Amino acid sequence: MSDFVHLLKTKDLKATPQRICVLRELEKKNHPTIEHLYDALRKENPSMSLATVYKNIATLKEKGIVIEVNISDGKMHYDIYSHPHVHLVCQNCGVIQDIDYDDALVAYQHSLETHKGIKVGRLDLIATIESCSFCKK
Amino acid sequence: MSDFVHLLKTKDLKATPQRICVLRELEKKNHPTIEHLYDALRKENPSMSLATVYKNIATLKEKGIVIEVNISDGKMHYDIYSHPHVHLVCQNCGVIQDIDYDDALVAYQHSLETHKGIKVGRLDLIATIESCSFCKK
DNA sequence: CTCTTTTTTTCGAATCATTCCATAATACAC
DNA sequence: GTGTATTATGGAATGATTCGAAAAAAAGAG
Incomplete structure (x- = not known):
């Protein structure tokens, strides 16, 4: 199956x-x-x-x-x-790439939770870049 | 004016x-x-x-x-x-709050840039929480 | 202040995306 | 296979967004 x-x-x-x-x-x-x-x-x-x-x-x-x-x-x-990840978007060509969680992002989530006293359910994050390897500028 | x-x-x-x-x-x-x-x-x-x-x-x-x-x-x-910030959204009551950049978020942006060799233009981030002080659950 | 130019507002009509509805088809459990 | 609940389909209906043309208003020059 x-x-x-x-x-x-x-x-x-x-x-x-x-x-x-x-x-x-x-x-x-x-x-x-x-x-x-x-x-x-x-x-x-x-x-x-x-x-x-x-x-x-x-x-x-x-x-x-x-x-x-x-x-x-x-x-x-x-x-x-299928697994937690965030996105990278090229402003020039529109290509969207997946980016896995890394230590720094986990650290940010923890900092949010400790500082604000909340439990974060999900982070929707889109990082915009001006150009990427696909549009090679 | x-x-x-x-x-x-x-x-x-x-x-x-x-x-x-x-x-x-x-x-x-x-x-x-x-x-x-x-x-x-x-x-x-x-x-x-x-x-x-x-x-x-x-x-x-x-x-x-x-x-x-x-x-x-x-x-x-x-x-x-008017200034860089991200958002916190309560899944329960729908309230949206602004959250200023902090060191941990700046650190994440830097980690993205050094690790991926890119220059991030903007981070659109929405952190979802299950309940908040406005809906006091 | 008045004139001129350009931008903006307004309203309704047109368009476009999304949802709904009824019917036909299909998946799956027994 | 058979029965039942779920899903797929196409077209119609809805609802949001954009368009277009005319009127109004802002900014700048004299």
């Missing part, structure tokens, strides 16, 4: 081909928008409906399998959240 | 009453949505149009005076960006 089938079952979701396609596309780490997903998935499965993409993304988001990434380009991007 | 008039002039924007009202409302640090702004501003100025709110927010965003805050509640919130 594929990993995605197993993942869906543990979250009480039926392992439909459409859902698995969405996850497979997200796995490519392109951080696609709904429109990108719809275009990509229709190539394999022409009957795939836009409503299905919306609905599945919403469902996967509710279950914590998928997260939104807002890079302020007017469209929402989506990402599989 | 009021601070906002001066600020707008330095960004080559005309200091219209509508624009100043938007800034004054944002200054309250309610982190309002477009809808909130429209409702609040119409009370003072009933002829204020929704299109004007949208347009002014877009203009102020382009000039870097205002930033978007996406707390994943389906609506975009807006904030004056």
Whole structure:
């Protein structure tokens, strides 16, 4: 049984081909928008409906399998959240990269918690850079 | 000359009453949505149009005076960006608080820059907490 | 202050994204 | 296989955002 089938079952979701396609596309780490997903998935499965993409993304988001990434380009991007990470966005070419947690980020979270007396549930962090290796400027 | 008039002039924007009202409302640090702004501003100025709110927010965003805050509640919130800060969001009551940069965050930014060999332009960070002093749970 | 130019505001219409709805199809447990 | 609950589909409905044209107002010059 594929990993995605197993993942869906543990979250009480039926392992439909459409859902698995969405996850497979997200796995490519392109951080696609709904429109990108719809275009990509229709190539394999022409009957795939836009409503299905919306609905599945919403469902996967509710279950914590998928997260939104807002890079302020007017469209929402989506990402599989298989492990805690943050994002790096190139302002020039728009490429989004995952960045794993490191000691310094964990230290910041601790500093927040001790200083403010709170328990942080999640850090959504987007670091913007002016250019990156993909647009080599 | 009021601070906002001066600020707008330095960004080559005309200091219209509508624009100043938007800034004054944002200054309250309610982190309002477009809808909130429209409702609040119409009370003072009933002829204020929704299109004007949208347009002014877009203009102020382009000039870097205002930033978007996406707390994943389906609506975009807006904030004056007069100095670098990040946000704390209570998942329970939805209140958004500003948090100034501290040493640990500066250290994280430095660690990103040295480790990845990049120059970070801006950090958009939203720390989610389960409950806060405003909803006292 | 008045004139001129440019920007901004306003309102309604148009557009675009997202959600809803009813029906058909499918996954999965037994 | 059969039955039941869930999901997919397409089109219509909704709701948010943008557009466009005309009127209003700001800034600057004289």
